[in-house]
Amino acid sequence: MWPNASFNRPLIWGGVIALCLMPWLPGLELRLCALIPVILAGADILRLMRRLHLRRELLEAAVHLSSDGLLISDSQNKVLAVNAAFSRITGYAPEEIIGRNPSLLSSGRHDEDFYRRYWQALAVHGYWEGEVWNRRKQGDEYPEWLRARRMERAGEVFHIALFSDISRHKAREEDLQRIGLEDTLTGLPNRRRLSDLMVSRLGSLRAGEALDLALIDIDALKSINDSLGTEGGDRLLKLFARRLTELARGGVAGRIGGDEFVILRTTAGGDHGEWIEELRSTLTQPLEVDDQILHLALSIGSCRAPEDGRDPEVVMQRLESALYAAKRHGRNIDMRFQPALDSGADLQLGLANDLRAALESHGQLQLHYQCQHQASTGKVSSVEALLRWQHPLRGPVSPADFVPLAERHGLMLRLGNWVLREAVQQQANWRRAGHRLCIWVNVSALQLIQGNFEASLAALLLEYDVPADSIGLELTESVLLDERAGDISRRLATLRSRGHQIAVDDFGTGYSSLSYLKDLPVDKLKLDRAFIRSLPGERSDAAITMAVLAMAKGLGMEMIAEGVETAEQREYLVSHGCGWIQGFYFSRPAPAADVIERLNGYESGQLSMAMA
Structure with missing residues (x-):
């Protein structure tokens, strides 16, 4: 509230009347009495002046504290006043701008028509708002968001302009646009930008021209990262990207994944094989990173358009087929796409299309659940959700076939999200029926990288009214070490704080890094x-199992042994302190209804299930 700054009108009028009557009053005493209202009226006027002065000081302080620049001009557009933010943003002190025309700030970016519309809006509507580019005293241009108002008082016209510097906002917009098209580490075009460039290059091919493409994978990059550390690995990728860019020479180089790069060139009769040899010769030259000399091994898949296809999607699929063939043949080799290289290419493409259709339809995809048992008693407290695909023509398709297919054809994110939703929905059904089974769900790298995973999972749990501690999350070692997932330790800690348990799946089969494991918030290890x-007969496997059990115990983690099929395996694991087992010895994966039928109304934690 502003301090009261109004006249005490009866008191003022009383003082005026007394002052007028004083010369006519007889006697000193009456005159002195008449002086009292005069003095009181004067005091009230003084109070009013002080409060008006206070109001002015408060307004000035507020204006100068504002982070927005303020400029007031007259009808001739001469500056009357500015605030401190104006000087901070433009570089002009008040004495340098007052009395001058604000056109002093013009950047020259806007034409006469722009300013005509500006003044017309003020004249007609009394208000204008929009983006303006101006120039600071130092000479650099900057964008501002300007709000201007026209005011008319006592026959005079004034203009009040309030503006904010939006340079950082514009820079963020540009960064976001650039990030959408560039790889943030190397600055090379990313998959999206490469796709656009490929479409452009294919569409502009003239008679006799061809487009050569190569997909390059740095073999064993994860082991290199383990040796150099994350920062050293990043420096390696930047050096590799720089070398690849130098090779492009009028072509295009890009990065589409953690260890995968693409290079393409338009050529008129150039030899494809010689080009690939040049790429390998140059890219495998030693690189020095952190005083270490590194010799890279590269797997290269290549193709040529339009010989190997004109459609960009087909070309990219054939490029990937060639790379995967190179990997299957032992890595560190080159493979050019040819139909005989992957005789099942068309079959695989058809199967990928069928998988897309299965995601849209109902009934083909289904979750089966395999129980996890307490090793010593057989009691069950949790199950793992396992995806099954019943193809309408081919019958059951193995996950070993369709999961890699989903990864190659960009379906892994949709597939992972489908599994997660089905598992949460099943958990809600079981809880309504009184069953308390924790469902463990496998989480892919793409779900963490692209799918806004934490928020999506929280929304899903809220939708079905399912508590977080009833959904466990399994991640493989490769997911935990994937740099694209960001600060994985912080993200897992957040999920864990909400109630989710975290397990490392297939432990021991990937690029194991005990330093990562030590720092990650993990509850369970699943021994592959x-x-x-x-x-228990194989000594090396027994030694590894005992070592992992001891390590898990030392880290405060529980151990689940996968693939337990015999009584001897179970007895060995129990004798060495393994808490949980999963495998055909107790139960095979089964549909949800069969699992509940076996539970047969018992509380999950009180049931010992018979051997499958």
Whole structure:
């Protein structure tokens, strides 16, 4: 509230009347009495002046504290006043701008028509708002968001302009646009931008021209990162990207994944094989990173358009087919696409289309659940959700076939989200029926990288009224070490704080990094079935199993052994302190209804299930 700044009118009028009557009053005493209202009226006027002065000081302080620049001009557009933010933004002190025309700030970017519309809006509507580019005293141009108002008082016209410097906002917009088209680490075009460039290059091919493409994978990049550290690995990728850019020479180089780069060129009769040899020769030259000399091994898949296809999607799929063929043949080799290279290419493409259709339809995809048992008693408290695909023509399709297919054809994110929703929905059904089984769900790298995973999961749990502690999350070692997932430790800690348990799946089969494991908020390790299969007879597997069990115990984690199929394996694991087992010895994966039928109304934590 502003301090009261109004006259005490009866008191003022009384003082005026007394002052007028004083000369006519007889006697000193009456005159002195008449002086009292005069003095009181004068005091009231003084109070009013002080409060008006206070109001002015408060307004000036508020104006100068504002982060927005303020400029007031007259009808001739001469500056009357500015605030401190004006000087801070433009570089002009008040004495340098007052009395001058604000056109002093003009950047020259706007034409006469722009300013005509500006003044017309003020004259007609009394208000204008929009983006303006001006020039600071130092000479650099900057964008501002300007709000201007026209005021008319006592026959005089004034203009009040309030503006904010939006340079940072514009820079963020440009960064976001650039990030959408560039790889943030190397600055090379990303997959989206490369796709646009490929469409452009294919569409502009003239008679006799071809487009050569190569997809390059740095073999064993994760082990290099383990040796150099994350920052060293980033420096390596930047050096590699710089070398690849130098090779492009009028072509295009880009990065589409953690260890995958693309280079393409338009050529008129150039030899494709010689080009690939030049790429390999140059890109495998030693690189020095952190005083270490590195010799890279590269797998290269290549193709040529329009010989190998004109459609950009087809060309990219064939490029990927060539790369995967190179990897299958032992890595560190080159493969050019040809139909005989992957005789099942058309079959695979058709199967990928069928998988897309399965995601849209109902009934083909289904979750089966395999129980996880307490090793010593057989009691069940949780299940793992496993995806199954019943193809309408081919019958059951193995996850070993359709999961890599989903990864290659960009379906992994949709597939992972489908599994997550189905598992949460099933959990809601089980809880309504009184069953308390924690469902473990596998989380892919793409879900963490592209899918706004934490927010999506929280929304899903809220939609079905399912508590977080009833959905466990399994991540493989490769996901935990994928740099694209960001600060994985912080993200897992957030999920864990909400109530989710975290497990490392297939432990021991990937690029194990004990330093990562030590720092990550993980509840359980799932020892891969590869180490269980030969127990207890195979000495090396037994030694690895005992070591992992000891490590898990030392880190305060529980251990789940996968693929337990025999009584001997179970007894060995129990004798060495393994808490939980999963495998055919107790139960095979089954549809939700079959799992509940086996539970047969018992509380999950009180049931010992018979062997499958």
